[in-house]
Amino acid sequence: MYIGIDVGGTNLVAGLVDQEGTILHKSACPVNRNWSAEELVSQLAQLSVRVAQEGGVSLEDVEGAGAGIPGLVDNEAGTVVKTPNMPFRDTPFRELFQRELNIPVHLGNDADCAAAGEYWAGAAKGCDPVVMVTLGTGIGTGLVRGGKLYTGLGGAGMEAGHLMTHPNGLPCGCGGLGCWEQYGSATALIRMTRSAMEASPKSLLWEVCGGSLDRVEGRTPFQAARAGDETALQVLEEYQKELSYGLISLSNILFPEVICLGGGVSSADSDLLLDPVRELVHRGCFDKDRLPKVVRASLGNDAGVVGAAMLCRMI
Ligand SMILES: [Zn+2]
Numbered sequence: 001m002y003i004g005i006d007v008g009g010t011n012l013v014a015g016l017v018d019q020e021g022t023i024l025h026k027s028a029c030p031v032n033r034n035w036s037a038e039e040l041v042s043q044l045a046q047l048s049v050r051v052a053q054e055g056g057v058s059l060e061d062v063e064g065a066g067a068g069i070p071g072l073v074d075n076e077a078g079t080v081v082k083t084p085n086m087p088f089r090d091t092p093f094r095e096l097f098q099r100e101l102n103i104p105v106h107l108g109n110d111a112d113c114a115a116a117g118e119y120w121a122g123a124a125k126g127c128d129p130v131v132m133v134t135l136g137t138g139i140g141t142g143l144v145r146g147g148k149l150y151t152g153l154g155g156a157g158m159e160a161g162h163l164m165t166h167p168n169g170l171p172c173g174c175g176g177l178g179c180w181e182q183y184g185s186a187t188a189l190i191r192m193t194r195s196a197m198e199a200s201p202k203s204l205l206w207e208v209c210g211g212s213l214d215r216v217e218g219r220t221p222f223q224a225a226r227a228g229d230e231t232a233l234q235v236l237e238e239y240q241k242e243l244s245y246g247l248i249s250l251s252n253i254l255f256p257e258v259i260c261l262g263g264g265v266s267s268a269d270s271d272l273l274l275d276p277v278r279e280l281v282h283r284g285c286f287d288k289d290r291l292p293k294v295v296r297a298s299l300g301n302d303a304g305v306v307g308a309a310m311l312c313r314m315i
Contacts, residue, residue: 001016001017001018001019001024001057001061001062001063002016002017002018002019002062002063002064002065002066002309002310002312002313003015003016003017003048003051003052003062003064003065003066003103003309004017004023004065004066004068004304004305004306004307004308004309004310004311005044005047005048005065005066005067005068005305005308006068006110006113006304006305006308007040007044007067007068007069007070007086007110008031008070008304009031009070009085009086010030010031011028011029011030011031012028012029012030012031012040012043012044012047013026013027013028013304013305014026014027014028014044014047014048014050014051014305015027015051015302015305015306015309016051016052016055016057016062017305017306017309017310019313020120020121021117021120021121021122021306021309021310022121023302023305023306024055024057025051025054025055026051026305027047027050027051027054028047029043029047035087036087037080037086037087037088037089037091037096038091038096040086040087040088041091041093041096041097042096042100044067044097045096045097045099045100045101046100048065048101049100049101059101059103062103063103063104063312064103064104064105064106064312065097065101065103065104065105065106065308065309065312066105066106066107066108066113066307066308066309066310066311066312067093067097067105067106067107067108067308068108068109068110068112068113068114068304068305068307068308068311069083069086069088069093069107069108069109069110070083070084070085070086070109070110071083071084071086071088071109072109072154072155072156073093073107073108073109073155074107074154074155075106075107075108075151075155075311076155078092078093078094078095078105078107079091079092079093079094079107080093080107081154081155084173093105093107094107104312106308106311106312106314106315107311108149108307108308108311109140109142109151109155110134110140110304110307111132111134111140111141111142111158112142112149112151112158112307113142113303113304113307113308113310113311114132114134114140114142114262114297114299114303114304114307115130115131115132115141115142115143115144115149115260115307116142116144116149116307116308116310116311116314117299117302117303117304117306117307117308117310118130118132118260118262118297118298118299118303118307119132119144119147119310120306120310120313121299121306121310122260122297122298122299122303122306123258123260123295123296123297123298123299124144124258124260124295127256127257127258127293128144128145128146128147128257129143129144129145129146129254129255129256129257130143130144130145130256130257130258130260131143131250131251131254131256131258131259131260131292132144132259132260132262132297133160133246133247133250133259133260133261133262134262134263134297134303135184135185135186135243135261135262135263135264135265135266136185136186136187136263136264137185137186137187138161138173138181138185138187139160139161139180139181139184139185139246140161140263141158141159141160141161141250142158143158143254143256144314147313147314148314149311149314159174160180160246160249160250161179161180161181161185161246162174162176162179162180162181163179163180163245163246163249163250164176164177164178164179164180165178165179165180165183165184165242165245165246165249166178166182166183169182169183170182170183180242180245180246183242183245184239184242184243184245184246186218186263186264186265188239188242189218189221189235189239189265190216190217190218190220192221192235192238192239193205193216193220193221193232193235194213194216196231196232196234196235197213197216197231198213200231203224203229203230203231203232204224204227204228204229204231204232205220205221205224205229205231205232205235207224208220208223208224208227218264218265219264219265219268220232221235221236221239222236222268222269222272222273225272226269226272236272236273237276240273240276240277240280241280243277244277244280244281244284247259247277247280247281247284247294248280248281248284248285251281251284251285251291251292252284252285252286252287255287255290255292256292257292257293258292258293258294258295259281259292259293259294259295260295260296260297260298261273261274261277261294261295261296261297262296262297262299262300262303266296266297267296267300270296274294274295274296277294278294281294282294
């Protein structure tokens, strides 16, 4: 039995997870923005104790805990190096956690955890290598090979969201120009939708989002496209191409058996996203005998908890 902890900016979720990646029980608590890093880790340890108790499992039967962190972690050292939206900064996470709950603790970046979860218990089960791509504010990517996560030097690797797909393109939070995530993330899709709306005052997109650019969401263009709106269909065609650029590069470098697409956007109807993207990716792969499967990730909101727990199986 493992404990998987999904450390989010607004909520902390801990789950009791079995060997197969099935969640038996979950507990959550909201994040207090005033907590220090030490207080946050202490809360996570307490939440872990709570989820075991509520799930009727003795702590002696918990083999380990994994924590998925939205930032850079050094699992070897047991530290959270930095996080953009949380108080962690060279935080000795493992040491602090084990002061309150002395079990093995593994740390993973949230995108890597999503890859671990899909590999052990999701859409990539039985496949190797596995590339997981999460479409959200940015693009998170993770790689599993031979049952292990590939995380590069100092745990900082597989940041494919910063592949350059547009030389001298839009500025990115990383300091670079033209990174893939500026064109292929959910944020980018929203930006593309808004600018298409400004150029097309009669588009159904306006109706779908209640007449306000502020209300455009990742699903907006899919809703309008479903109703046959030409502008929305054009936006999606452009987005599918942008998405495929990074996926083609990943495919030609890594030769994954499967690429899983996750994040809210990935739940769109297959004919509006997954099918055309798969076709574009396969067209761009140079070895037609070894084309990757391109599938929707299957763990959804549970990816963080399951993936974090599965870190315990990857050492
Ligand atoms: Zn970047």
